[in-house]
Amino acid sequence: MDLDFTIVLRYYDALLIGLWTTVQLTMVCIALGCALGFVTALGRTSKNFALRAITGTYVELFRGTPVLIQLFWIFFCLPLILGVELSNFISATIALTLYMGAISSETFRASLKSVGSEQLDACIALGLPRSVQIRNIIMPQAVLRAVPTLLSNCVSLFKESALVSAVGMADLMFVGQNISNNIARPVEVLTVVAIIYFVIAFPITRAVTFVERRMLIRLAI
């Protein structure tokens, strides 16, 4: 078998555009998903039964089904039910945001639990209003504790985002697959695509260890 990796260089531009789409989509879904995840975690730890039921159902549904089904469902079924056309970028964003929200809410839920009741006692003894307790004490501590797991969640999302190629979104995976089909060089092209994903994901997984060691130990939280 004759391997020629230089051939991939010719499609450098297209791959870069695909990567940019992947990165954009991932960043948007991370930002929206984390916010959704935090609010969902607050709902799941709430005293209100209805809130707990709604957020719990959402999280379990999205944790318990394949991302590909979620994506297809939102791309194909949701427009039928709502009667509106959704672009593949919008439906991919909705699907991945909901997925990120579900997995990160579990991360936030664990970190919220780890903010001890003693911290709340201290807040009350200092007369801090509830909004200040959440904004200045509970949220920063919960977020800091969640950072290592959240980074892993982000890496998962970045990798899972390759699924959006299945609804025709021109992300890195989609572009790579097209090039490899067109020039019939699957080994070279798909290997390079895999390496690109790895080169981005690997430093983030390493950062998890770094964050745990440096930041969390210094603050002992």
Place this chain on the structure above:
Amino acid sequence: MVASSPLVKMQSLHKSYGDGAVQVLKGIDIEMKPGERLVVIGPSGGGKSTLLRVMMGLEQIDSGSITFAGQPYVSSASREKKTLIDTEVRRSIGMVFQHYTLFPHLNILQNLVLAPRKVRNEPKASAEARALSLLERFGLAAKARAYPAQLSGGQKQRVAIARALMLDPKLMLFDEVTSALDPELVSEVEHVIMQLADQDMPMMIVTHDMWFAKNIASRVIFCAGGVVVEDGPPEQVLGSPREERTREFIERVFHIKQ
């Protein structure tokens, strides 16, 4: 306020856990005069810490009420089974806990200025200036930018006291503040509390340290089984108690010490 009127007046405080299964406070009536330093001693589970937590509004009560400087601020609305707390009045009271409870993600200075900034809208510069002078006074000026995890237990507890003082409390509650400390760190914390006593800060202290109790108290209360068993000057309660249960407790504690 008339000088002889009580600073704190607790009336018939009742508290139980688990729908009345375990009664922790079975009718506590204490009047504390301004300038008094009340030390509460007694066996574990006797309701001492619960009493302080109720005073701080950290625990619900079944019935009873507390007034501070004549203003009622803790009362029970029996129909709703809910404790009503006047947070404005409560802000006159500061509390320090056994486990420091500093905010780990904020440095020492930030720990001190958070409440004055957020509760009283004090300007940053003035809050920081007050914080630094308090830290200076407690020998912690060099630690202003350090994080709680970088401090010893004794330092953390002194910071916790400084943090409570930032709100200019009219009464300080100390809940077993030296119990979690290594023995060699106890005195630095007690020394700071002594300083406050010298400035006539009214305080209520729960402690197992009888030496400290003897030195700081203007009045000692022995609490056991959810009631006040004995109440009097330190020489009486710690020296020659009138009640049999107090005597047994004091003997046991001093025996362990020797």
